[in-house]
Amino acid sequence: MSTLLKIEIVIADEQAEEAEGFISTRVAHGWEEGEAENGRRMTIFLEDHPSGKLIAQDFQAQFPEASVTFSEEEPQDWVMAWKDFFTPVTCGETFKIFPPWLNEDAKNGTTHIVIEPKMAFGTGHHPTTSLCLGTIGTLAKEKHIHSGQTFLDLGTGSGILAIGLAKAGLTGVGLDIDPIAIPCAVENAEINDVADSVEMAVGTIDCLDEDVKFDLIVANILSGPLIEIASDILAHIAPGGSLVLSGILAEKQSDAVAQAYDRRGIGMPQRFVEGEWVCLVWENIKR
CATH class of the missing domain: 3.40.50.150 (Vaccinia Virus protein VP39)
Incomplete structure (x- = not known):
């Protein structure tokens, strides 16, 4: 199985609701969310790397002050999840x-x-x-x-x-x-x-x-x-x-x-x- 693209976003609390709205229209299966030192951390896992990077680029364009990073992760059994x-x-x-x-x-x-x-x-x-x-x-x-x-x-x-x-x-x-x-x-x-x-x-x-x-x-x-x-x-x-x-x-x-x-x-x-x-x-x- 191919690796997953892990996208981590850190955004200010006051922009978190708007960011959730943006992500929810682009990601079907949800994301992880929790507290970060400077606001909220949102973690997304995607199978398609080009599509995932495009989502991240669009997000960065709309929220330029947010931190957006990428990494590779070994896949879990998503069907069972x-x-x-x-x-x-x-x-x-x-x-x-x-x-x-x-x-x-x-x-x-x-x-x-x-x-x-x-x-x-x-x-x-x-x-x-x-x-x-x-x-x-x-x-x-x-x-x-x-x-x-x-x-x-x-x-x-x-x-x-x-x-x-x-x-x-x-x-x-x-x-x-x-x-x-x-x-x-x-x-x-x-x-x-x-x-x-x-x-x-x-x-x-x-x-x-x-x-x-x-x-x-x-x-x-x-x-x-x-x-x-x-x-x-x-x-x-x-x-x-x-x-x-x-x-x-x-x-x-x-x-x-x-x-x-x-x-x-x-x-x-x-x-x-x-x-x-x-x-x-x-x-x-x-x-």
């Missing part, structure tokens, strides 16, 4: 997330999604993923989205949101800038028998043809990019469509994101909060 603590997750009233070794036959009124825990973000355990899936379930229940419609999942990660939408009867596209994520997303779509309903690809919203419109766009990424590409996102929403945004800290970032979209004529969103995170939702958008 996953099995020790990965438990099923209920997301809203509709979806329940399982790893392959814990999936159960009884549905009990829920839609099951099976996710193979790997390098891509999105196992259902993070509040932003749970919030988005819960929102998708609510939109489907209230008929704001339904079978036959189309979607874009921007920042698809493990493909979990795209899979949920496909199981709700929609067809669409999952995009991610991380080339490691797409094979994971394709595998998960196949495991869930929705591969024919979702096209997964490496890329950003810029890779779409200008005239392509979707009935629903979901984007669980960082607040900064959500603000920067607000016009691009809205340009691809069909009349009467819906928009779901997350990856946003409720207190520090939600107002700025909401206002960026309000300024473009769609009004202020509904807000759904879980812990320190928020999901912003617009329905029946008319522009």
Whole structure:
């Protein structure tokens, strides 16, 4: 087995919450965290060294005063470690997330999604993923989205949101800038028998043809990019469509994101909060 890339970050206490938000959108399997002499220490283990170094470079660019160091570590049995603590997750009233070794036959009124825990973000355990899936379930229940419609999942990660939408009867596209994520997303779509309903690809919203419109766009990424590409996102929403945004800290970032979209004529969103995170939702958008 190849060695793991160990990334150690030391950051001031006052920036720790924002740093956690950044890391959680890039690292699927969590990280170790504890006290350091000058703040908080966060330790990440990654299998893919080029991808890991890119994450660390992006982190250093956003938090230039933080200390970021690398080292090599011998791998542990990560599959067994996953099995020790990965438990099923209920997301809203509709979806329940399982790893392959814990999936159960009884549905009990829920839609099951099976996710193979790997390098891509999105196992259902993070509040932003749970919030988005819960929102998708609510939109489907209230008929704001339904079978036959189309979607874009921007920042698809493990493909979990795209899979949920496909199981709700929609067809669409999952995009991610991380080339490691797409094979994971394709595998998960196949495991869930929705591969024919979702096209997964490496890329950003810029890779779409200008005239392509979707009935629903979901984007669980960082607040900064959500603000920067607000016009691009809205340009691809069909009349009467819906928009779901997350990856946003409720207190520090939600107002700025909401206002960026309000300024473009769609009004202020509904807000759904879980812990320190928020999901912003617009329905029946008319522009």
